[in-house]
Amino acid sequence: MTKELQTYRNADLAKSLLRQIEKEVSRPLRIMEVCGGHTMAIHKYGINNLLPDDIQLISGPGCPVCVTPVAYMDILLQIAMQPDVIIASYGDLMRVPGNLGNLEAVRAKGADVRLVISPLDALKKAKENPGKKVVFPAIGFETTAPGTAVALLKAREMDVDNFFVLASHRTMPEAMQKLASGKINIDGFIGPGHVSCITGSDVYGFLASKYGIPVVISGFEPIDLLMSLLMILKQARLSKAVVENQYDRAVKPAGNVQAQKIMYSVFESCDAEWRGLGKINGSGLEIRESFGKWNALQHFKTSPVASNEDKRCICGKILTGLKDPGQCPLFGAQCTPEQPVGACMVSHEGTCNAWYRFKFMSNGNNTSTSRQRRKINA
């Protein structure tokens, strides 16, 4: 990190912002962060413990792993068990539960599952293994989808016929609309930073104009998040609702137009299922027919699988801000990062995982939501 960006972790600046936040609170507010990276940063830096009691931070459906449907995992796991298949996957997906287990479990049974950090790495594995079919499970939001699109364009350019993409990309504004139109009474959104690098900040205008909810696009450092909260509080005090961009060092109003063009040259919008939120119109990205040759759904045969999900899991309610992990009967006992029952416990960006690492384990296994206020003006 550059020395300039290190300033975004400066303790004195954080204290200054917290003083301003204390003075700006006008009423109890529920503010939702919809990006898993923000959830992780809020817990990692203990920001939720430093805020006035009237501010309640709630986590939304911004962890791609957490919203990936069970049915998708079942298709992926069936493909993984087929002969001559290599699954080239992001590490985040390894322990996401489906009805047939998870990738780690099928690897233990003999499936060839390898980790990659980029879809281009998966494409490289396809070129290195001409006798195998390399399948890339493509999850993630607008941040991730353009990269998948580049890999598919390269596969076409280089005529790689043993590379397949199992796409489950999702788009965030549609999910935020579903939340805004629901009954969870959100007073402000901390808008997703890296998703917005691609989409731009203008795309969230409807949340302010139609639903009257302030939106502030935020960066991921502690100073970014405190600034964004302050901007939301100011809007609330003035009874305003507009979209503001705290992360304008990287997010432009119209976003990354080149990445959008590449993404939509390969994908088109479709209705899509979200774990916890159900079906949301226009919230998915499916591979265009012209790229059908590389679409794993068209190449591999799979069957629906009967559900064996644990009914006690409340991931759905956690993803929509209706409950927190401390209210789940499985949390910290049957459901841990080592043996997750629900998807929110799997990824580091999942709400349950963040609670477990930064609250449960560091707080004597006490999942109480009461704040440990710290004297900030010392």
Next chain:
Amino acid sequence: MCLSIPMQIKKIDGDLAIAVSNGLKMQVSIALIENVTLEDYVLVHTGFAIEKIDIERAMEMIENISTADSDTEKL
């Protein structure tokens, strides 16, 4: 998966580049962004530079905090 790392571009070869950050050196794709030049700071996500970082703007934002807090103190 939302993680992006600020990195600095050190070498460009077509739509690939070598980027560095805190001793980490890696090849990244610059296919998603336009007009990248050497020494630019970019956000890298899953091996792709997804946007350039405007360091000057980042520092202006910090200046605003200091000014705003001074104003608050006067109230």
